[in-house]
Amino acid sequence: MTTSYAVLLRGINVGGRRKVPMAALREVLGGLGHDDVRTHLQSGNAVFRSAQGDERTLRAGIEAALLERFGFEVGCVVRDAAYLRAVVDACPFDADALEGRQLHVTYVSEPVDPERFAGLDAAAYLPDEFRLGDRAVYLYAPDGVGRSKLAVVLGRPALFPGSVATSRNWNTVVKLVELTHG
Structure with missing residues (x-):
């Protein structure tokens, strides 16, 4: 069974620094095995479906993959669809x-x-x-x-x-x- 998640990246694409193109973010998330990856705006919002683990595990994997791809740390918050609705x-x-x-x-x-x-x-x-x-x-x-x-x-x-x-x-x-x- 898969769950829908959002990943929110902190402090990217601001003032021309720490650039993370949304196409590249989609590639990173897809490369981690996540499905139905979509981005929203240029400020580091992506949604995806995954059967892999929990929010903490997903976050750690995404942060590690972003560091490897872009060469700088990007803090993330991962939340599932139910939590986003509850907010x-x-x-x-x-x-x-x-x-x-x-x-x-x-x-x-x-x-x-x-x-x-x-x-x-x-x-x-x-x-x-x-x-x-x-x-x-x-x-x-x-x-x-x-x-x-x-x-x-x-x-x-x-x-x-x-x-x-x-x-x-x-x-x-x-x-x-x-x-x-x-």
Whole structure:
């Protein structure tokens, strides 16, 4: 039996550095034995079907293959279709009333530690808000993430020690659900 997954690559194709062409990403995933490989946008989103292992095993294999192919490390988050749907269903904000650029999800490879966020003065960043989920952080930024001071704070690696964390806007979050369920 195969399962649909999404792999989210962190920090590629930004400012002309760490280039990972999507055609090459599809080749890497196909070369690992995954089926029905498709990419979405140029920012490192791919979906595939696999009967191989769990999310951690898949992640390790993909990261190793990317290092071998491109010569640099690429952190990844792998999530199955059910998890991606659960993230959408658990959204603490009224996603239907917002523009896709106003809502973001940071997918985290390991469980989010609420203690890491305890000292964050959320009121200082209003009207931007965040909520913690299961291996996810939701960010509402009414003026967009590019103007959000809270987005900068939530992007600090110290909040996610030993984890890969990578963010996607709500449009991409929803599209990944469609691609893994379609």
